[in-house]
Amino acid sequence: MSTESLALPATTGTAPPERRLAGDLAIWVFICAELLAFAVFFVAYGVARARHVDMFNTGQLTLDRNAGALNTVLLITGSWFVVQAVARLRGGDPGGSAGRLLLALACGGGFLVVKVFEYKAKFALGISLSTDTFYMFYISLTFFHLMHVLLGMVILALLWNSLRRGPGPTTLSSLESGAAYWHMVDLVWIILFPLVYVMR
Amino acid sequence: MNAPALSPAPSPATPRAAHLVYAFLLAATGLTWFLGETGAAGPAVMAVLMGAALLKGLAVAGEFMELRHAPRLWQAVVAGWLFFVTGCLAAAYLA
Amino acid sequence: MSGAFTKSMARNIFYGGTVFFFLLFLALSFDTHQALPKRDHRAEITPQIAHGKKLVEVNNCIGCHTLMGEGAYFAPELGNAIARLGGREGIKGFIKSRPAEGIPGRRSMPQFNFSDDDLEAIAAYLEHVNKIDDANWPPNIQG
Amino acid sequence: MPFQSQGVAKYYFMAAIALFAGQILFGLIMGLQYVWGDFLFPAIPFNVARMVHTNLLIVWLLFGFMGGAYYLIPEESETELYSTKLAMLLFWVFLIAGALTIVGYLAVPYATLAKYTGNDLLETMGREFLEQPLITKVGIVIVALGFLFNITMTVLKGRKTAISTVLLLGLWGLAVFFLFSFYNPVNVVEDKFFWWWTVHLWVEGVWELILGALLAFVLIKVTGVDREVIEKWLYVIITLTLVTGVIGTGHHYFWIGTPEYWQWWGSIFSALEPIPFFAMTVFAFNMVNRRRREHPNRAATLWALGTGVMAFLGAGVWGFLHTLAPVNYYTHGTQITAAHGHMAFYGAYAMVVLCMISYAMPIMRGRAANSNKAQVLEMWSFWLMTIAMVFITLFLTAAGILQVWLQRVSDTPLPFMVVQDKISLFYWMREWTGVVFLIGLVLYILSFFVKGEEQAKAA
Structure with missing residues (x-):
């Protein structure tokens, strides 16, 4: 919490610490592209909803808010573990870091399970992309997001594997990149949940 | 306060701020869920929901994604995205 | 870094x-x-309709026309032609009446010398296409 | 030219330019038929001229891509081509097969051609851009496989770079997605659905990988910027391309009987499609500004920059203009589409091939760059063709807007042919601009024959 550990001989003590982006710049370019795609999707939802308020409100009431809230908790908990994984690797504890990644992966897995049950219930009612505009958006947005969760889990699994085999010089940067991506998936859901499940 | 990320010395502890953010995220999610369960609707509720989403997003971006310590341009990009999206959704709701 | x-x-x-x-x-x-099956009415496709599709292809109709908006922009849309020209008889009469040497100074469809069976097949195919649920396109009868 | 076998590219490039000239000639014929309806009727009806025009475009671009690959791959892999003989054999096979197909289009009625080339065995003909007889399609596959074998073996035995990997991916993708041209179900909706897997996934998918690789190669050579930097950009651009372009296929699934959610998916993702093109423009200018050397071939640099700008305008801006479903509902299948198609193909693909030719041809003829006189002439041709294309696009856009208004939006919509008469002024202006384009092309060809004083400075 203090700067005394920066035992640089030439430090005058006045230079502010360098601002630093965690992770590879390439992943941030990609995150921006993804955020843009979701932004367009969200705005499209808003526009479509404004044109069919009743249809959207009726459809929304049929959604499983408990599942949505549970999934929010799972995602933010997963993110919390990922933050801890990064901190542990920085602290020179790759084993602990790998453990936290496993916990995050478990949260992601929980998200998938909840989603599968949620979809199963909906599909059993014969709801599909072609049912109406609300369900089109509900399925499209959540499925598009779900695939991001899956991709995020693949990334975390790869990172876990490389941590387990012993970290190299680029492992921290890779972990930071993967973490940034995982948090992005979280960030999107934080908008998606109130928008699709709650806001009437 | 913002030195640990650069520090060459081991700092195994997760920043305390991250735990606080996590607690805040849980609380805000609870609020969102509660509003959904009571069936509350209307512009005021919408403002609370979007406001909560905005604050949650800013917290995740700032603390989890470590943008608080990142070049200001990147901070602005993600914060700008959050303001843009929640703003557009609020506008579309009121339209 | x-x-x-x-x-x-x-x-x-x-x-x-x-x-x-x-x-x-x-x-x-x-x-x-x-x-798709709910929108494209595939169950109604008869050998005659299939033959009509083949005739539309081997005579390269989309080299001048559009079909559901895809093709060339030299001649009118075919997807709703059956409605615009007044049913099967209208289509058949139009195709049959094209002068072999064209119309001086104007665009004209070639004379393909189709048999009556072929003409019937083409009309059946265009009738089938007109029934496909293509989200109410084109905007009006003019295509 | 560091490797002897790169020389085969010369034949491919010469064939490409010759076929390009043919394409423009038939373009002018069609343009005239738009305003003078019975021109050449019934000898060359419009549909035949159009087939020749579009098929020549595809074939000359393929010649350009193959020539570009034959030039680029040995230099990137730092090894001679796996087989020069195979490359030359395939060149003649492809050229003769292509020429015979064009002769077939012109000489006999299309239905007769279909009958005698095996269309009854497997019906694949008569669909836009895929009009080729079955035997030609099979020939294309064989040539493509031989070519890919040759190129892949060369890469495998030599150095592997990001540029050659991306180029290979693009070329393999081109071959794989062409296979959908053999699938023609009797259900017209499915037919159209998979038809786009060839057409869209070519021009808004894998071809862009080829475009990116060729452009990156030329930029490394003419700017001297570090390979690491250029290859990173290349990856970012092609990522954006495929991320937006694959789902962007949906913008073709609005009105052909496919479910209506495509209107949302297609609109959303294709609205993002200009981004990779914008990145490409920024990339080209950025690299040229950061150049570490003054390459004597200024014409090639001009083509490279032009590709970025014109691809962004044609594919990006003009594509975006009518890609949103509510707009496309009115503009689908009108001259707006034609306007976009012309500028996009010229800006993205014609120009990148010309850029590659402009860079490689002088080197294959034993000099780093052409004489100043020849380069000045080439730059004139660049500006004439490019500006002519801008005006062709503008006139077609104007024609399209009027067409949409009179035929689809107004309260008393007019019949198609009546509207065509009313907008003929724009067709005339387009035709005259087409003549300017042809003049540009003639100057381009002449620039190969201009001798000059300072030819020196070997590569």
């Missing part, structure tokens, strides 16, 4: 992103495949 940008990271994102979006595209295509 503020703002590092590694080529291997860029490459991984390329492969990951490509596979990701291609899988998504396949998933949507799969759903489309499930939903």
Whole structure:
């Protein structure tokens, strides 16, 4: 919490610490592209909803808010573990870091399970992309997001594997990149949940 | 306060701020869920929901994604995205 | 190393992103495949309609016309031609009446010398196309 | 030219330019038929001229891509081509097969051609851009496989770079997605659905990988910027391309009987499609500004920059103009589409091939760059063709807007042919601009024959 550990001989003590982006710049370019795609999707939802308020409100009431809230908790908990994984690797504890990644992966897995049950219930009612505009958006947005969760889990699994085999010089940067991506998936859901499940 | 990320010395502890953010995220999610369960609707509720989403997003971006310590341009990009999206959704709701 | 940008990271994102979006595209295509029978009335396709489609293809009709908006923009839309020309008889009469040497100074359809069976097949095919649920396109009868 | 076998590219490039000239000639014929309806009727009806025009475009671009690959791959792999003989054999096979197909289009009625080339065995003909007889399609597959074998073996035995990997991916993708041209179900909706898997996934998918690789190669050579930097950009651009372009296929699934959610998916993702093109423009200018050397071939640099700008305008801006479903509902299948198609193909693909030719041809003829006189002439041709294309696009856009208004939006919509008469002024202006384009092309060809004083400075 203090700067005394920066035992640089030439430090005058006045230079502010360098601002630093965690992770590879390439992943941030990609995150921006993804955020843009979701932004367009969200705005499209808003526009479509404004044109069919009743249809959207009726459809929304049929959604499983408990599942949505549970999934929010799972995602933010997963993110919390990922933050801890990064901190542990920085602290020179790759084993602990790998453990936290496993916990995050478990949260992601929980998200998938909840989603599968949620979809199963909906599909059993014969709801599909072609049912109406609300369900089109509900399925499209959540499925598009779900695939991001899956991709995020693949990334975390790869990172876990490389941590387990012993970290190299680029492992921290890779972990930071993967973490940034995982948090992005979280960030999107934080908008998606109130928008699709709650806001009437 | 913002030195640990650069520090060459081991700092195994997760920043305390991250735990606080996590607690805040849980609380805000609870609020969102509660509003959904009571069936509350209307512009005021919408403002609370979007406001909560905005604050949650800013917290995740700032603390989890470590943008608080990142070049200001990147901070602005993600914060700008959050303001843009929640703003557009609020506008579309009121339209 | 503020703002590092590694080529291997860029490459991984390329492969990951490509596979990701291609899988998504396949998933949507799969759903489309499930939903299509309700929209394309495939159960009603008779050998005659199939023959009509083949005639439209081997005479390269879309070299001048559009069919549901796709093709060349030299001659009118075919998707709703059956409605515009007044049913099967209208279509058949129009195709039959094209002068072999064209119309001086104007665009004209070639004279294909179709048999009556062929004309009937083409009309049946165009009637089938007109029934496809294509989200109310074109905007009006003029195509 | 560091490797002897790169020389085969010369034949491919010469064939490409010759076929390009043919394409423009038939373009002018069609343009005239738009305003003078019975021109050449019934000898060359419009549909035949159009087939020749579009098929020549595809074939000359393929020649350009193959020539570009034959030039680029040995230099990137730092090894001679796996087989020069195979490359030359395939060149003649492809050229003769292509020429015979064009002669077939012109000499006999299309239905007769279909009958005698095996269309009854497997019906694949008569669909836009895929009009080729079955035997030609099979020939294309064989040539493509031989070519890919040759190129892949060369890469495998030599150095592997990001540029050659991306180029290979693009070329393999081109071959794989062409296979959908053999699938023609009797259900017209499915037919159209998979038809786009060839057409869209070519021009808004894998071809862009080829485009990116060729452009990156030329930029490394003419700017001297570090390979690491250029290859990173290349990965970012093609990622954006495929991320937006694959689902962007949906913008063709609005009105052909496919479910209506495509209107949302297609609109959303294709609205993002200009981004990779914008990135490409920024990339080209950025690299040229950061150049570490003054390459004597200034014409090639001009083509490279032009590709970025014109691809962004044609594919990006003009594509975006009518890609949103509510707009496309009115503009689908009108001259707006034609306007976009012309500028996009010229800006993205014609120009990148010309850029590659402009860079490689002088080197294959034993000099780093052409004489100043020849380069000045080439730059004139660049500006004439490019500006002519801008005006062709503008006139077609104007024609399209009027067409949409009179035929689809107004309260008393007019019949198609009546509207065509009313907008003929724009067709005339387009035709005259087409003549300017042809003049540009003639100057381009002449620039190969201009001798000059300072030819020296070997590569």
